[in-house]
Amino acid sequence: MKATNIYRRTPSLKAILSCWQLYALLIPALVWVFVFAYYPMYGLIIAFKDYKIRAGILASPWARPAFKYFMQFFSTSIAWQAIRNTVIISLESLVIAFPIPVVFAILLNQIQKKSVQKTIQTISYAPYFMSNVVVVSVITVLFSANGVVNSIAGSLGGKTILFTSLPQWFRALFIGSNIWQTMGFNAVIFIAALTAISPDYYEAATIDGASRFQKILHIELPLIMPTVILMLILAIGNIMNIGYEKAYLMQNGSNTIVSELISTYVYKVGLQTAQYSFATAVGLFNSLVNFIILIIANKAAKKLSGISIF
């Protein structure tokens, strides 16, 4: 029986070959991951080269000094602005947007009627289906000068605000719409964790006379904490990859001072002005910072709570 083979330390060649059909099933996805994920990683070396399209990756000459493009990036003022914008918007997203699905899941779980609970949940993740273009389009029409938001604000005595072009409103709109799009989707994971809690806990707490709120505090929160920490590590691990597609769509001439992120900058200098090596260097800087943050977050979580993703 094959299942027993897993206990053997060094598998024989014959045993490995006997899985050949499983390896065959893996081939399409493996080919894909090497061509579209690992080959581009190899392509990162052009960050240290003077890449010429004609010459290709290998034959292009090395940049002198090797860190030429990194130094070029850090010497521009736009670099620091893009780094600052990326860090601020990422941290704000993490602090504001991360806890909301957890709270939503807990509150939803308190709704007694199963059918109502289900309906609310279905509604909550509907926006996840919307593309960023649709979401930004909806923001643009709702928040325009004569849009519905300004009219409601106006009837409450507020002045007309040009939300979509004022820099000070960019982050609020960006993060707010992110919450709108992903709250329900992100909550599903926590809802699953909550439903897995054994009813025994609640019964014991009820006998002890615990209130609703006490049950949340002393049963639900501690029991879903591992899931929360896991999701937090994953969120931190993607911190620098904050939705550049949406940021790019929300950008206009008047808000780039806050909306230019490292990733949108990479797209612009890389593909619109064809400075491939320079843009790759900027992108690599972003990926490395992101990866280091992930490793640190993972280590810290492992030390503090024993939970980690690897």
Added chain:
Amino acid sequence: MTHKSNMKLSAADLAFNAINVIIMAFVCIIIIYPLYYVLLASVTDPVIVNSGKPLLWIERLYLNGFAETLSYNPLWTAYGNTIIYTLSGTAVSLAATIPAAYALSRKDMYGRKPVMFIFTFTMFFSGGIIPLYITIRSLGLYNSIWAMIMPAAVSVYNLIVCRSFFESGLPDELLEAAKIDGCSDFGFFFKIALPLSTTIIAVMCLFYATAMWNQFFNALMYLQDDNKMPLQVALRNLVLMNQANQMGSSGDAMITKQKLAEQLKYCVVVVSAAPLLAAYPFLQKYFAKGVTLGAVKG
């Protein structure tokens, strides 16, 4: 929470429930109203819409915007492209993801862990957009349908969701029994595992098709010709880059044009989001299932 208390609810609990219901109602309104508003605005007289007052129902029906939108050919070209990209892209994605997920779910496959690592590593580190762009160009995919399909063909997240399904949904005894009957791995996968996995196939179809339908940035980067652009790019050009006022036929009076320009934006948004929203109520159970599966092993 399945548990039901036999005791009477305390005053504090009653207050908690009341506040909770209000919060939940508020959340639902915030989520639905923007979509409902856009839908209403697309069929309401622009004079009322432009006055900015919150719409609750159709006050004065005005369908010229839709008539104009539906007769605007470039939008239909983009629509056709998106449908082609979505159908072929989803087919390619399923063909790559499902067999691999099954193989990775088999604990008796040697090298399972390292292979899994090869996939998961790419979730946390990537070459970034420029090296991928160079890859696409050097493979000769630039400005072709493959540039839309291939970069997004495999999602490692979906692969993990799918693998979790096979791990929890197919009992080991089934495989053992089939093996005793002389069934090969291919035979088991195609004749037994796949027919038992219609749920996960539906989930994968839904996840991949939605992602393909919504693809925007890849089109911007890897496509060049206007007549190859998908719906999302057309939508962005019309609504966000204000090209909607070019839609009206040239004979229209200036007044009608201006009246229409704003409404056309709403109509285009509705037309592009409609298929997904219409399908959503029927597909959402698969969606929830998929997300929950992802959560188990995520």
